[in-house]
Structures are given as structure tokens and as C-alpha cells.
Amino acid sequence: MRPPADPPVDTDPTAPPQLSVVVPMFDEEAVIGMFVDRLRPVLDDLGQSYEVVVVDDGSRDTTPALLEKARRDWPQLRVVRLRANAGHQAALSAGLMRARGAWVATIDADLQDPPETIAGMLTAARERSADVVYGVRNDRTTDSLFKRHTANAYYRMIRRLVGHHVPADAGDFRLMSRATVDAVNRLPAQNRVLRLVIPALGFPSAQVEYRREERAAGTTKYPLSRMIRLTVDSLTGFSIAPLRLATWFGLGGAVVTALLLALAVVAFLTDHTLPGWTSTFVVVAAVGAIQLLCLGLLGEYVGRLYTQLQGRPTYHIAYDSADEADRSNQ
Template identity: 45%
Template sequence: MFLSVVVPCMNEQDAIPALVARLEVVIAPYKERAEIILVDDGSTDATWDAIVAAQSRVPQLRGLRMSSNRGHQVALTAGLEAARGGRIFMLDADLQDPPELLADMMAMMDRGYDVVYGSRREREGETWFKRASASAFYRLLNLMSDVEIPRDTGDFRLVSRRALDAVLAMPEKARFVRGMFAWVGYRQIGIEYTRAARTVGETKYPLRKMIRLAMDAMTGFSTRPLRLATRLSFVSLGVAALMMIYVLHSMLAYQTVPGWASVIVAISAFSGVQLLTLGILGEYIGRLYLEAKNRPLYFISEDTETPVPVQLKTRA
């Protein structure tokens, strides 16, 4: 197998026909040496039925149905583990990232690169808040991370087998795939493109999930938040020392304390710093707890390559 195309899907029943049609054209030059893997991440609509219908007419297509919704990054991991190709192409089912860019990515990989990622030059159809929050996310991530992660990128990329094997060797449960590929190194390069507006369905990354992904990214690739908590505690101690000096000076000068407002402000500020520090520590402790349990990352309930539904346990 030369090429594997991996696409995680969540409630994308309307997008599947167009997705498969465009992928058929993209993989046509490789004929039987290519495969398409669509991973249904516990959809609640007819996404799986659409995948099965597409597989009946496209022999290179394989469908995997997860036993429950595990999130985009885990669904992507499931598809990557099932991929058999020497080169692996990743994209989302919404077609905002053009699969036709594969030819250019292939050309770059022929020049010796192991990872060719799409870099978003423009983001059509997105609100100013979405663009601003995405920009802030990547800049804050690189500020806090020990690994340089390319800005304005997603999981849209073509990777070599050795780069993928390196990522799959990483056992963590809270996965941030684009960061994991940045961490493994090898030769990497970006290709700029214009990200199209979504034409069907709705985004699967509301603000809540974006914040969760950002937390996974920052705590998974850096201990700087812990060092930030330590610095904040020193700042708090410094401010407290200055306030003690002010209080002592007031007592010696027989000056009455101006009022309760300063006390309330000080208590609120210190309480906020303490809670922030506890929150940062909690994020890391929570990750340790998840890793220590060592539960399987996901289960596959159905595979179109098998005649009957199966229960496959993986990543124990």
C-alpha cells in the first residue's frame, strides 16, 4: 500500500458523498495502491450508513465505527493506527481543507520531507472571533510550549511512514496530534492554502472544545505552566511583603488604615493566584491520573472489512 487517506467523521452524513467523490479523483493515480479510511467517531446521525453506502461502490474505502464518541484526536489516532500506506494523508470530512492539495504535498515529500503540513493563509467564512481566538491560541501555545508548533495549521498534512510510526509509539491518552508530529522532528515543511468555508453541517469545535484542546496542547508539551505558577507565587509573596511594609509604616506614623477596600482587593488577588496555581497543578495531576489508569484509548465496534460487527480492543 502506497497511500492511506485518513478522515475522522462526526455527524457528517451530508458531507460524506462529496468527500468520497473528491477523494476518488485524488487517489486515482495510485489505483489499487491507495486506501481511504473513514472513522465514524460515535455519530448520532446517519454518518455510518453513508460510509457503508460509499464503501459498497468504492473498493478502496474502509469504514471504522468507534463504539462511542472519543473526540477528534482519538478518532484520528484510530484511523492512523489502521493505515497501511507508506504515506499517510490526513484531513477533515468537512472539505474546508482541499484534498486536491495532495499532489503538491506528494511533490514536496518526493524531495525528502517527512511531514508536509497545510498552513492556512486565509480562513474563509469564519467570524472575527474565530480567527482571533485561533491566532491567539497558536501564539500562546508556542509561548508556553517547549516545542515549536507551526502556526495556523491543523491536522491537514501528509506524513511518511517513519514519522507516523514515531508518533504512534507515543502512548499518551490526551492526544494533540499536530503537536506530536512537531515533537518527533524529521524534515518538515508547510504549504500555504486558503481554507474554504464549511458548506454543509456545523463545526465540531465550539469554544468549549477549543479550550480543552488548548489545555491538552499546553500541558502535553511543556512544564512552563508549572513554572508560571511558581513565579506567580513569588510575585504574590513580593506584593504581600510590600503591603506589610505599608501597614507597619502606617502604624508607626499613627495613620489609620484607609478602609476595607484595599484588604478585599488583596484577598481577592491572592485567592485568584492560589486558585490559578491549583488549577495548573490539577491539570497535570489529572493527566497523570489518566495515564496511570492505562485504559484503552478506544474500541472499534464495526469495520467494513469484516462481515459482522466486531469489538476490537486497542492501545491497552
């Protein structure tokens, strides 16, 4: 790691920092050193007070130990540890709740989103009077073909169903004003997808484009199963289109049933009735499949309502190094 640099000058040590950088981490021992070496020079060169809020999302490897080691050499590094793995979006929410900066940036630790872009985001926010600056990927050639196609399909579907206010190819790399963060923190936390929640606020926004890089080290923490879960949460949390799809299935089934009934009557009147086990089986199976699909869609929405009514927190804070520092200073 690089030698520790002098902290930015701050006239009031008790004042909140000008910038907070929230970083969710889960089993990232392979990339922590590289991430610190990339991020710290960028923030030191900004010439303003800052903090880096790393949310350890229940890591099972040496991530906690490496973070504590890095914190001894980097005073602005703050570690928030969750009691158990709560998921990427929950870890981001925990970081936003704990961040104190006038501006808050969120970035993953895998270095696919370049930390150097944060400086450009701050400039864009101030020059364009924007509350939110989205990092938009204009080059995804480092992603696999499958990843590019599925991501493109996801954003096209979401923009069509939720609205075109959702920026395409903008993940969770963004900069937000304190007003935006406060608005997000006041919203219910269950199963929320921040890449859709924040555009829905309608705050003035801007975009900064960048090239998505390859993961610096380690393995992805977003396998296909989590991508599917994210898609389901996005659809059921921000659109009633699936419920309308169930309605259209029902109407379509009614039309098909009416046509089949008419054909059956005509066949009976013209004495062309034949025993048709195959056709009967296909119709019954098709209707059953549609009914199960509609019930599944309804179940997703009912499940979200049930979870919301329970009011259970999506994460539990086990440790915050800032709290420990405050106790030691008392």
C-alpha cells in the same frame, strides 16, 4: 455520486497500499456525498494503490449507513467505527493505528481543507525528502473574525511556549511517512494533540500552502468548548509554563505581601492607621483567587498523570470493514 472507477493496478493484492487517507467523521451525513465526489477523483488520478480509512467517531445520524453505501461503490473505502464518541484527536489516533499505507494523509470531511492538495503534498515529500508535509493555511478569510483571531492567538501562544518548530496555521491536514506514523503510534495516546506531537518528533518536514474554504455542508464539530479543551490539552501536555506561572504568582504575592507589611509598619509608627475593611477584603480575595488558580493548574497536571497511570484506552474499535473482508476471503 460519480460512477465507480477501476481500482489502481497493484501487482500484489496483499501488499499494503502506497497511500492511506485517514478521515475522522462525526455526524457528517450532510457532507459525505460531496466529500466522496471530491476525494475519489484525486486519489484515482494519482496512479498508485490507496485506501481511505474513515473513522466513524460514534455518529448519531445516518453517517454509518451512508458510509456503508459508499463503500459498496468504492472498493478502496474502509470504515472503522468506534463504539462511542471519543473526540477528534482520538479518532485520528485510531485511524493512524489502523492505516497501512507507506504514506498516510489526514484530512477532515468538511472540505475546508481541499483534497486536491494531497497530490502536491506527495510531490513535496518526495522532492524534498520530507517525512512530514504540513498543510498550512495562507488564506483564512472564509473563517469568522472570531475564529481567525482565536486561532491566531492559539498558534502565537503555542509557538512561544512550546517552540517555533510548531508550524503556524497548520491544523490536522498533513502527510506523513510510515516511519512518522509508527513513531506516533508508539507514543502514549492519552489526551495527545497531534498538531503538537508530530512537530515534536523533529522529523524532516516541508509545507504546502492552501486557501481554507468554507465548510461544504453541516455544522462545525469544534464549538468553543472543544477549542478551549484543545488549548488546555496543548498547554498542559507540551509545556510546563503554566506551572512556572503558578510559581511566579507565588513570588509576586510574596513581594506584594512584603510591601504591604512595610506600609503597615510605617503607618503604625507614624500613627496613620485607619480601619480598612475594603482594602483587607480586596487583598484577601486577590490572594484567594491566585491560590485557586495555582491549585487548578496543578490539578490539570496531576489529572493528566492520573489518567496516564490508569492506562485506559481513549477509544474502542467496534468494527473495521477490512477485518470483515479478510474473514470473508478466508
